[in-house]
Amino acid sequence: MEQSSQTPRPAPHRTCPRPTRRPRRIRPRPAPEVPVTPSPAATLSAPHAVAAATAERLTKSYGTGETRVVALDQVSVRFEAGRFTAIMGPSGSGKSTLMHCLAGLDSATEGHAWIGDTEITSLSDKQLTKLRRDRVGFVFQAFNLLPTLTAAENITLPMDIAGTKPDAAWLNQVIETVGLSGRLKHRPNQLSGGQQQRVAVARALASKPAIIFGDEPTGNLDSRAGAEVLQFLRNSVRELGQTVVMVTHDPMAAAYADRVVFLADGRVVDEMADPTAERVLDHMRRFEAVGRTS
Ligand SMILES: Nc1ncnc2c1ncn2[C@@H]1O[C@H](COP(=O)(O)OP(=O)(O)OP(=O)(O)O)[C@@H](O)[C@H]1O
Numbered sequence: 001m002e003q004s005s006q007t008p009r010p011a012p013h014r015t016c017p018r019p020t021r022r023p024r025r026i027r028p029r030p031a032p033e034v035p036v037t038p039s040p041a042a043t044l045s046a047p048h049a050v051a052a053a054t055a056e057r058l059t060k061s062y063g064t065g066e067t068r069v070v071a072l073d074q075v076s077v078r079f080e081a082g083r084f085t086a087i088m089g090p091s092g093s094g095k096s097t098l099m100h101c102l103a104g105l106d107s108a109t110e111g112h113a114w115i116g117d118t119e120i121t122s123l124s125d126k127q128l129t130k131l132r133r134d135r136v137g138f139v140f141q142a143f144n145l146l147p148t149l150t151a152a153e154n155i156t157l158p159m160d161i162a163g164t165k166p167d168a169a170w171l172n173q174v175i176e177t178v179g180l181s182g183r184l185k186h187r188p189n190q191l192s193g194g195q196q197q198r199v200a201v202a203r204a205l206a207s208k209p210a211i212i213f214g215d216e217p218t219g220n221l222d223s224r225a226g227a228e229v230l231q232f233l234r235n236s237v238r239e240l241g242q243t244v245v246m247v248t249h250d251p252m253a254a255a256y257a258d259r260v261v262f263l264a265d266g267r268v269v270d271e272m273a274d275p276t277a278e279r280v281l282d283h284m285r286r287f288e289a290v291g292r293t294s
Contacts, residue, residue: 051078051114052211052243053102058111060097060266071097073266074111079211084237084244086254088280089263090288095247096215098263102245103136103213104128116210133162137204137212139233141219143196145188145203151195152184155202166206174205177239178232194225201232205242212236214246218253230256251280262287 060072071094079085079102087095100106102113104120112121115135120128145154155175159166175181178198188196197217204212214233218226234256236242246257254260255277262270262283272283 050081050116052081052116053079053245054112054114055098055102056112056114058098058101058113059109060094060101060106061109070266072101072108075263075266075268077261077268079243079245081210081243082237082241083259084234084257085246086257086260086275087245087247087263088249088251088254088260088284089269091249093263094266095263097266099213099215099245099247103138103211104132133158134207135210137207137209139197139200139204139212139214139217141216143188143193143200143220145196145199147188150185150187151180151191151199151202154188154199155180155206158203159207162207164207167208170208171206173240174202174236177235178202178205179228192225193221194228197221197225197229198232201229201236205236205240209242211243211245214244216247216249218248218250223252226250226253251275251277251284254280 055075055077058072058075059070062069062071073094075094075098077098087098089095097106101108102115102120104113104115104123108121112119114120115131118131118135120131123131146157149157153160156166156171175184178201180195180198180202183191183195183199186195188199191199197220201212201217212233217233218229221229230253233244233246237244237258244257246253248254254275257275258273260272260275260280261268262272264287270283270287272279
């Protein structure tokens, strides 16, 4: 590397005393202290990273008395901005409930959830609707595209409904990233399942949301189409700086993520950084073995 020819600038010489300033009032930021007790989630997360979504002692129960089911039991976890996280765990462990409570699709019984710095557990229904529209993208197992609209129209539909204009440069970048440039005029029935899900991914990305939640986004796809969609989600994180949180049962899908958070019985029980399919599978096998013996 070339050395700079510039000489270092000397420190400014003060000739007069510094004027006395009123001390600046530092307003406490209502940022969540998460997790309150150090958990595996805290130890693997970069300490300085910005959280795109946070849960603090989030509890969700259904029913009362003998029929009460605790779907989430004091879950504290943070999802950093610009990262791809998979949520895994056995059926009924609370994956979808956690995602729904974090995305403002369902309300928690106790505890707190944030999208960025906004505490969503204290918002009204109207405020939640606006937050979901403006700051959250969703990709579900079913593609949920409107059959009468073209791919391009489906992608911009949420923004058209909201009356906002898409950022053209961003939209082009999204469409290129998900590889849809040649398919924009096609209607859903003229597209393969994988292409339809890529339209759904582009639709989720179009408004530059703070975070995208995916609930088994490749659950309805064959392995090749699933791999394509996962690669596009991966690219959206790497190339567009998006944040993605995805619920999956599939170790191959989880391997596309930067981190896997494992749930069991409504609690975060472990996590893994830089997962590979083999390590995730191994972890699941060991976990099942422990579950059988306990
Ligand atoms: N609306 C509801 N009413 C009653 N119980 C519910 C409701 N929704 C979820 N549950 C229960 O909460 C628990 C967690 O459910 P959740 O759907 O979050 O699990 P999951 O890990 O996503 O499961 P799966 O992998 O099978 O989709 C389960 O015991 C489930 O039966």
